[in-house]
Amino acid sequence: MATKTNMPDVLIVGAGGTGAVMAKELAEAGLGVVVLEAGPWHDPQREFNGLEWDMFNPFDSLFRWGPLDRTKTPWPRVRDGIGLLFQTPGVGGNTLHYGANHPRAYMDSIETDWPFRYRDLVPYYYKVEETLPVQVPEIAATKDELFIKGCEAIGIGHVAGPDIRTSGWRMQPNAILPIAEDANPLVYPNTDGCVQCGECIVGCRNAEGAPLERTAKRSTNVSYAPLALKTKRCEFRTGVFVTQIVTEENEGTLRARAVQYREADGSLKEQEARVIVMACGPVETPRLWLSSGLPDNGHVGKYFTTHWFDYITGVFPHEVNMFEGQTSMVRAEFPGYGFFESQGAGPLTFALATSMGPKAVTGEGPWALSGRTWGSALKRRMEAYRRTLMLVVCVDDDGLAESSVSLAPGVADENNPAPLVRYRASDQTIRRRDWLSRRAAEVLIGAGADPDSIHRADAPASTVHQHGTMRMGFDPSRSIVDPNGEAHGVAHLFICDTSIFPNGIGGPNPTLTAQAVATMISERIVARYFAE
Amino acid sequence: MSTPEENALTIRAAAEVFVPGSPHDPTPGAADVHAELFISHYLDFLIPGLATGLPDLLNELSAATFDGRTFVDLSPDERLTILDQLSTHDVEQLRELPLVLGLLSIASVYGEWTGQDAEGALTRRPLGWQLTGFDGPSRGRRKLLRRPEH
Numbered sequence: 285m286a287t288k289t290n291m292p293d294v295l296i297v298g299a300g301g302t303g304a305v306m307a308k309e310l311a312e313a314g315l316g317v318v319v320l321e322a323g324p325w326h327d328p329q330r331e332f333n334g335l336e337w338d339m340f341n342p343f344d345s346l347f348r349w350g351p352l353d354r355t356k357t358p359w360p361r362v363r364d365g366i367g368l369l370f371q372t373p374g375v376g377g378n379t380l381h382y383g384a385n386h387p388r389a390y391m392d393s394i395e396t397d398w399p400f401r402y403r404d405l406v407p408y409y410y411k412v413e414e415t416l417p418v419q420v421p422e423i424a425a426t427k428d429e430l431f432i433k434g435c436e437a438i439g440i441g442h443v444a445g446p447d448i449r450t451s452g453w454r455m456q457p458n459a460i461l462p463i464a465e466d467a468n469p470l471v472y473p474n475t476d477g478c479v480q481c482g483e484c485i486v487g488c489r490n491a492e493g494a495p496l497e498r499t500a501k502r503s504t505n506v507s508y509a510p511l512a513l514k515t516k517r518c519e520f521r522t523g524v525f526v527t528q529i530v531t532e533e534n535e536g537t538l539r540a541r542a543v544q545y546r547e548a549d550g551s552l553k554e555q556e557a558r559v560i561v562m563a564c565g566p567v568e569t570p571r572l573w574l575s576s577g578l579p580d581n582g583h584v585g586k587y588f589t590t591h592w593f594d595y596i597t598g599v600f601p602h603e604v605n606m607f608e609g610q611t612s613m614v615r616a617e618f619p620g621y622g623f624f625e626s627q628g629a630g631p632l633t634f635a636l637a638t639s640m641g642p643k644a645v646t647g648e649g650p651w652a653l654s655g656r657t658w659g660s661a662l663k664r665r666m667e668a669y670r671r672t673l674m675l676v677v678c679v680d681d682d683g684l685a686e687s688s689v690s691l692a693p694g695v696a697d698e699n700n701p702a703p704l705v706r707y708r709a710s711d712q713t714i715r716r717r718d719w720l721s722r723r724a725a726e727v728l729i730g731a732g733a734d735p736d737s738i739h740r741a742d743a744p745a746s747t748v749h750q751h752g753t754m755r756m757g758f759d760p761s762r763s764i765v766d767p768n769g770e771a772h773g774v775a776h777l778f779i780c781d782t783s784i785f786p787n788g789i790g791g792p793n794p795t796l797t798a799q800a801v802a803t804m805i806s807e808r809i810v811a812r813y814f815a816e
Numbered sequence: 817m818s819t820p821e822e823n824a825l826t827i828r829a830a831a832e833v834f835v836p837g838s839p840h841d842p843t844p845g846a847a848d849v850h851a852e853l854f855i856s857h858y859l860d861f862l863i864p865g866l867a868t869g870l871p872d873l874l875n876e877l878s879a880a881t882f883d884g885r886t887f888v889d890l891s892p893d894e895r896l897t898i899l900d901q902l903s904t905h906d907v908e909q910l911r912e913l914p915l916v917l918g919l920l921s922i923a924s925v926y927g928e929w930t931g932q933d934a935e936g937a938l939t940r941r942p943l944g945w946q947l948t949g950f951d952g953p954s955r956g957r958r959k960l961l962r963r964p965e966h
């Protein structure tokens with residue numbers, strides 16, 4: 285096998301949730317790997333300050349989607365039927381921002397739509413779970429204890445994980461180091477692990493003073509990417525944006541040969557590689573594909589799913605302190621519908637998540653109010669922040685052809701035409717979301733929340749979770765990549781991010797499954813192009 | 817053409833729709849923290865001139881809907897009517913503006929801006945934390961940690 289040379293064996297575009305996994309697996313298999321990543325490689329201890337606005341506002345924050353120079357405006361995106369778009373540049377990608385809940389897919393969702401069996405994925409699940417590692421917390425914060433109490437009060441029983449086929453609540457599998465021991469001072473190495481600060485989605489920087497690899501939340505910038513570097517066969521080039529996949533035709537076969545990318549100073553460069561892997565996520569991967577003029581069988585960019593979240597809240601007579609503990613430490617599974625979980629948040633995230641729905645309506649469910657709360661109603665809800673429990677509902681949404689990523693006519697940034705991201709929900713998706721939201725409201729009431737306080741946000745769709753647009757399948761006329769992750773119409777070109785999901789895996793958080801599939805694809809790449 | 821002061825008041829009036837303060841609500845809100853400074857900064861950052869263009873647009877819609885009155889002269893409910901009109905405006909790009917205004921208004925009160933100095937250092941307890949009782953970011957929540965084994 286080749287070692288690192290001027291021409292790498294494999295070039296990976298994007299070092300987020302999946303690109304970094306691919307880099308580690310291929311480099312450990314002995315290949316020379318180059319990773320091109322749009323954002324920087326952050327130092328959480330120095331750069332993350334725990335403040336919601338500074339960390340992830342969509343305009344000029346550390347996690348905003350735009351040029352490295354944050355005095356420049358963010359990259360424009362055109363949205364239709366969708367609220368906020370979450371795209372985080374940097375090694376780690378959206379896992380910098382994520383909650384690190386790492387459940388496996390619902391078993392039946394893989395059996396129905398994927399081009400392999402659930403059992404084929406299981407060894408890869410184990411591998412990722414051990415590498416990160418994924419842990420089930422042994423204790424629960426108040427918000428999570430209340431969640432369990434509410435589930436039991438309305439007859440939702442316990443279900444054992446990790447392989448889920450039936451309904452029930454269970455402790456949350458999280459890609460977070462084990463809960464640390466108390467120590468004085470609460471500083472590494474006295475303290476090593478999760479310190480329960482409640483800031484997972486703000487960007488983890490704890491335990492204080494910990495080296496990068498011991499950061500509690502296992503975003504790929506602190507887990508897989510350092511492991512890839514350790515092989516000395518992997519190079520990360522950060523702050524560079526890939527603008528084209530360069531192909532050549534050989535005896536009637538199209539093959540990927542190189543990529544063109546823009547350096548931070550604006551200059552364009554080309555990098556060849558034997559194999560190219562796209563790991564840019566479900567918005568940027570189809571955008572790059574279409575901007576490169578790669579073949580479109582009519583399905584590129586289609587069947588986008590987002591688990592169309594909703595947020596149900598209830599106020600208790602006592603303190604809940606949703607900001608304490610891992611962001612979510614418990615969840616309830618409902619195969620066929622999706623799931624919901626406890627959700628901690630700082631005041632700004634809480635306010636925004638729960639107040640941007642359609643005009644408020646009353647009397648349509650077990651909630652006192654559904655829809656937006658602005659004005660004095662928002663103020664009163666915020667005054668009850670410390671006594672509020674928030675549940676987030678994630679729906680098993682249908683991938684429709686109308687839900688898509690395409691190139692927006694007449695809008696561009698310095699790299700390429702901007703993506704137009706469109707989301708539509710089927711009637712079935714809406715029914716499942718209503719059903720889950722009702723159950724979540726009942727859990728809150730069962731746990732002791734004041735029934736008159738129950739609020740359903742009916743939030744607009746966002747892309748906290750995002751999948752589809754470059755589906756995996758056997759049939760080249762209906763999917764973009766084959767079951768090995770290689771593009772049907774372009775040899776030597778693979779995709780490994782969540783865009784290849786043929787469905788939303790039944791509702792569970794997608795990253796563990798995406799990382800397991802990326803691990804599987806890495807083996808297929810080695811077998812197909814680098815076997816001795 | 818409106819003066820800079822009038823534009824600032826119009827933006828403040830829009831922010832009050834989302835997070836009212838005195839005299840419309842018993843606790844401080846957007847007007848009390850001069851949210852217009854925060855909001856105008858980001859509007860102009862997104863599109864230079866938007867912090868003046870948007871007040872003009874709000875005033876135009878108000879005048880057409882409410883007998884020539886300016887946006888500032890409207891009641892909170894009437895202002896909401898204008899923002900809802902804007903979210904279904906014929907010009908597609910304008911429909912986003914109420915969402916942007918809402919996000920910035922809520923952030924002006926419940927984000928950390930009111931506690932930060934010009935360099936971004938947190939020097940005071942932000943208003944949003946006072947209103948919600950939030951303790952601020954933490955380097956560890958002791959009561960949820962494991963007891964030492966030794």
Ligand SMILES: Cc1cc2nc3c(=O)[nH]c(=O)nc-3n(C[C@H](O)[C@H](O)[C@H](O)COP(=O)(O)OP(=O)(O)OC[C@H]3O[C@@H](n4cnc5c(N)ncnc54)[C@H](O)[C@@H]3O)c2cc1C
Pocket residue numbers: 297298299300301302303320321322323370371372373374375376377378379380381382383384385386485524525526527563564565566568569572747748749750780781782783793794795796798
């Ligand atoms: C607030 C939030 C909370 C979440 N919570 C959870 C959770 O609890 N559990 C869970 O499973 N999932 C969660 N997610 C989703 C999770 O973050 C994603 O599933 C995961 O990051 C997907 O990995 P990916 O590789 O497909 O894409 P990403 O992680 O988005 O990585 C894509 C990378 O590609 C780079 N890139 C894109 N285009 C280019 C280009 N042209 N050139 C160079 N680089 C490029 C980007 O900068 C980025 O680093 C959450 C997401 C958000 C936003």
